[in-house]
Amino acid sequence: MDTTIIYGKNAIIEALEQGEREFNKILISDGARSDVKTEQIKKLAKQKGVIFQFVTKDKLNSIEPSGKHQGVIGLVASVKYVDLNEFISKHKNETTGVVILDGVEDAHNVGAIIRSCLCAGIKGIILPSRRSALINSTVEKTSAGAINHIDIIKTNSLVSAVQKLKESDYWVIASDHHAEQNHYEIDYTDMNFALIMGAEHAGISKSLLKLSDFKVKIPMLTNFNSLNVSNATAIILFEYVSQLSKKTKRK
């Protein structure tokens, strides 16, 4: 079985509470100062029937060499990926948003995007099997546990995935800084949408741009035309949240 590690006390607490990740074991540094969060982890582990084990700090460092483990590492089964067909049929009776990452490779960005997606009520994230960050422990930690609450869909072909979404009544929106339309000029609230975000330099691949129903840009106030991709994603998604929130208030 594939195993991945979770580190960071908050991420481990989140994963234990949520219960969707299958823990093999939790390793705790025997030299670690026992604090409230470590105690909480031990308590949760007991409740959930997860084994924990005291090991040397060197052992933890050998598993997570950056030393950012804060004295606790969880060994879990790798993220369970969801099939796109399954995802679509699960959500067919509600308006649904998904985010597609085309070549976003930095694990910190992927983690922050997952986190923003969850906060914005996005139901799924589609990643290509190649050319994007694997869901590793950095992604897990940067997502602050958000990864346990959102469907991750991996696909061999983003083009096929986008075609399938279009057939299933999703509107496809591409973030493209050459676009004429501003991101806030679209009404996101009454449709199923799939928002495609590209890598910071390469942008979105041409085949995906061609399939898009809308192309939107984020207007800038300087010529320094370069937002971090996770920030750009958050800006567009929270325009959608603002629209929805204003609409709900009017009702």
Add this chain to the structure above:
Amino acid sequence: MDTTIIYGKNAIIEALEQGEREFNKILISDGARSDVKTEQIKKLAKQKGVIFQFVTKDKLNSIEPSGKHQGVIGLVASVKYVDLNEFISKHKNETTGVVILDGVEDAHNVGAIIRSCLCAGIKGIILPSRRSALINSTVEKTSAGAINHIDIIKTNSLVSAVQKLKESDYWVIASDHHAEQNHYEIDYTDMNFALIMGAEHAGISKSLLKLSDFKVKIPMLTNFNSLNVSNATAIILFEYVSQLSKKTKRK
């Protein structure tokens, strides 16, 4: 003199072109494949009278141990900080936005925030001398060179800085997830504003919250109430940009 390093070819090109950072020297790996960007760096260095020197890759690794230097490292004088009084008087004849970071310690976040600030037309960033990320090479790289285009103001007391801004006709806006008002319910376009962002867990200190004229929250669509601070900053700043952009269109 304080020296700091810049790495990443784009960040070095940006700093050379912009010309506001004082380069001591550029180190290039003698084993590096010579590509377009490295050639551009050499050309720019010659134009600007900056010495470059070929060194071993081991030498570069000893300066920048993460190995992310891409074969080129610039040694530059540390960022020149701007005095708050100087900043205020420089901008007294225009409406101006500044961002205040209260305890944001992660260098990746600080770098991404600087980048978003520049794109959103923010003129300055105020950091406390203690308790925030120093402007180091990670910040520089994450900012993608944006740091060369925006005033960085360091202060021993954020409270004094906020008081001074208030006396100088700035409205103070605190991002606080306990706030009642949504971030999009404020008109940012007709005032000088200072937006305070706090650390992800601790939030903004009470003394600063007390001084705020507005407290705003970003509404969320799930209970997972936790955005990355650089994403939260981008969301609020680009609400301001959207407002400005809509207003300009109407005229």
